Amino acid sequence: MNKKFNMKKFLSENSAVVAFVLLFVIAVCLKNTTFLNIRNLTNILLNNSIIGIVALGMTLIIITGGIDLSVGSQLAATGLFTITVFNQTGSIFLGIAAGIAMGMVMGLATGALVAKCSIPAFIVTLGTMSIYRSVAQYFFKGGGILAQGDKVDAFVAISNTRLFGAIPLPILYWLILAVIIGVFSNRVATGRRIYAIGSNEKAAKLSGINVDRVKIATYMISGALVAAASVVEASRLGSMNSASSGTSYEMDAIAAVVIGGTSMSGGKGKIIGTVFGTLTLGIIDNMMNMLGVPTFLVSAIKGAIIIIAVLFQRLLDTEKK
C-alpha cells in the first residue's frame, strides 16, 4: 500500500521522465535498429538543442506565472543582429556579445511592461512577437543574411564541430546551459524567488521580495538564452532569415515546458522536466519521420500528444490528493 503511494508520487513528480522512457521504449519496439543507433540518437539531441535552450528560459518565465510568445521573433532578430555585427566587425566575440545584449534588452522591455505596467505577459509578448518580426523583416526586406568574411569558417564551426569527432557541440551547449539554469533555479536566491512569485505574488511581495526586479531579471535571462540559441542556429546554418527563422519556436518551447510538468499557472516546475519534455517532443518527431507519417499530419499528432501528456499529469495529480 505504502509502496504504491510512493510510486504514484514518483510518477507525478517525474512525469516527463516517465513519458520520455515510455516513448523511448515504444520507439525501440517499433524501429529497433534504425532508432537505436548512435547516429539517430545524436541527431535527435542535435535537432532539439536550439528549442531546448529556448525552453530553459521559457520554464523560468512560466514559473513566475508569465509567458513569452515572442521568443521565435527574438531568435530571428538577435540572430540577424549577431551576423550583421560579425560581418561588419569580423569579430565573433562582438557578434555574439551584441546578440546577447540585444536579447537582454528585449527581455528588459518585456519584463518592464509586465512588471511595472501590469500588462498581462500574454498580451505584451503577443505585441512584441509581431513588432520584432516585422521590424526585422523591414530591415532585411523580408530576406536574410549570410555570415561572411575571413572568420566565417570559425563562426560556422561554433555549431558544426563534433567533440571527439562524435558529439556535436550544440548538444553540449544545451546541456551545460541546462545545468547552469537548473542550479540557478535551485541554489540561487533569485531562482528561488521566481517560484515564490509564481505561487503567490502578494505573499512574495510582503515577504520583502522585490517582485518587479525578479520578474524583469527572469525575462532578461530568457532573452539572453534565446540570443544564445540564435547564435547556435546562425552558426549551424551560416545564415539567418527574417521571415522564416524561429517561426513557431515559441509553441515548441511552451510544449516542451508543459510536457516537462511545469504548471501554466506558475509556482511549480523543474528544469530537468523541461529537458526531458524537449527530448519527448524530439522522439515524437523522429518516430513520425521514421514511420513515414505524412508531413501535414505531424503537427496534429504532436498537438494530440501534448494534450494527452497534460491530461496524464492531471490524473496523477488528482489521484495524489
Added chain:
Amino acid sequence: MAKTIVEMREIEKSFNENKVLRKVDFKLKEGSIHALLGENGTGKTTLMNILGGVLPKDSGSILIDGRPVEETGHGMIAFIHQELSLINDLNVYENMFLGRELKKGIFIDRKAMRERTEEILKRMDVELSPDAMVGELSASYKQIVEIAGALMQNAKVIIMDEPTTALTDVEISHIFKLMRDLKAQGVSIVFISHKLNEVVEICDCYTVMRDGVVVATGEVTEETTENKLAGYMVGKELSYDDLYETREVGDVILELKNLSRDREFKDINMNVRKGEIVGVTGLLGDGRSEVFETVYGCNHSYEGSILVDGKAAVLHTTDHAQKLGIAYVPRDRKENGIIKDMSVADNMSVSVLSMYRKGLLLDKKRISESNRKYVKELNIKVADLNNSITSLSGGNQQKAVLGKALGSEPRIVILDNPTQGVDVGAKLEIYNIIMGLAKQGVSFVVLSSEAHEIMMLCDRTYVMFHGEVKAELSRNDFSEERIMVAATGGQI
C-alpha cells in the same frame, strides 16, 4: 423541550491511517444555536462535512428529524464555508440562483428570481437590493447572501464555519441579530468559532472536541465562562492575565509624519519606540492595513514622510523596507501569508535568502539552521520541514509566517491580524512570543480589529476611522468602550 433535529451517533472517520473522528456523538436541538469548538485539526470541520454530505462517514449513524439520513438526504442542511462561494461579478439574485436558475421556456426568468430573492431578504429583515453586485458588498453582507441562499433551499440546519473571522464588530452584531431571528423561526445553527466571547454571547449549547473526540458538551449557562471553554479545548486552564509585562521603552524608531495616500488615508501621524508594542485598531475600512502596507514599501506613491531612526526613508519597495529592519506579517494568511506550492522550509526562508549566501549560491546549511531555530523558538509543530506548508494546522501556519518575518532579524515587526483563524492555545503562544521579543527590544505594530487583543498586548494604541487617526490611548486609558467610540468616529 425542543425536539432534536439532528442526531449523530458514534461517527467514525479516517483519512488513510489517520483516525480523525472516534465515536463522536452530536445532538442538535431545533431552533438553537450550537457552538462547535476545538483547536484547529481536532475534527470539527470533518464532522460537519459529514453532516453536510460533503464527506462520507466510515461508520455510525445520522438521524435527521428522527429519520435516518439515508432516507432524508442532506438537503435540509446547508454548510456555509469559511471561504465564501460567491461570484463577485454577478449580482445578489444571480448568485442565489446560481446553478438552479428559474426559467421561462429556454430563457431565465429574471423577474421571478428577483422577487423570490426580495421575499427572502425581507423575511430575514435585511435591507439589500437583489440587484447589488456581490463584489461591492462588505464581508457581512456576503455572509448574508450565503445564508439567504441556504434559506431559499429550505435549509433547517445551517452550519457556519468561523463566520465572524473576517468581520468587524458592527458587522458581527449584524450577523448575530440575523442568527437570533433565524433561531426564532425554528432554524438551527451550528456555529464553529474560535472566538469564545461570541460563543458565550450567542450560543445556547456547546460541544467541545479535542483530538477527534467530544470532551465536553452542554448548555451555555451563567457558569459557562470563556476560560472554562478554553480549558476544555486545550485540556488545561489558560490565562491571559499575566501576559502583559511592563518594560522600559527606548527612543522613537519609526515615525510617520502627515502620511497620506489618495482615498486610502490622510495625515497619519504615528510613532513607535524601541521595544514598544503599539496597537492600531478600528473597523473595516479604517485604512490601517493600507497605512502599514505603505510603510512596508508596497506602494510607489504616497505623500508625507516615513522616518526610520529619525531619518527620512523613501520606501517604494518591500526589499528596501526589509533592509531597514522592518518585517511584515500580513492578514489573510491563505492569500497573503503562505506560499502554498512550497514546503515549510522554503516558506520560512523566502524572506532571508539574500542573508545566507556562499558566493552566488545559497548556503542551504545555514538556511536550514535558521529554520530549525525558529521552529524551536516558536514551537511550530511540524513532522518534516520539507512537508508542504498546507499540511500544517492554521495556528502552525501562522507561526511559520511569523517565523519567516522574524528570520530577517527585524527591529520593527508589523503584525496585521496576527491571530486570525488561530486557536486559543496557539494564540497565547503567539502573544507570549511577541511579549518576549519586545523585552529584547524589538518593536511591534499590532493591527487588529479585536479590542481585547489590543488591550491585552499593547502599551499604546491608535484608533482609526475612515483613514484618519481618531484617538491615541495609552495603556492606562484602555477601555473597550473608548476604543469603540473612537472607531465609530466619535470624540472621546
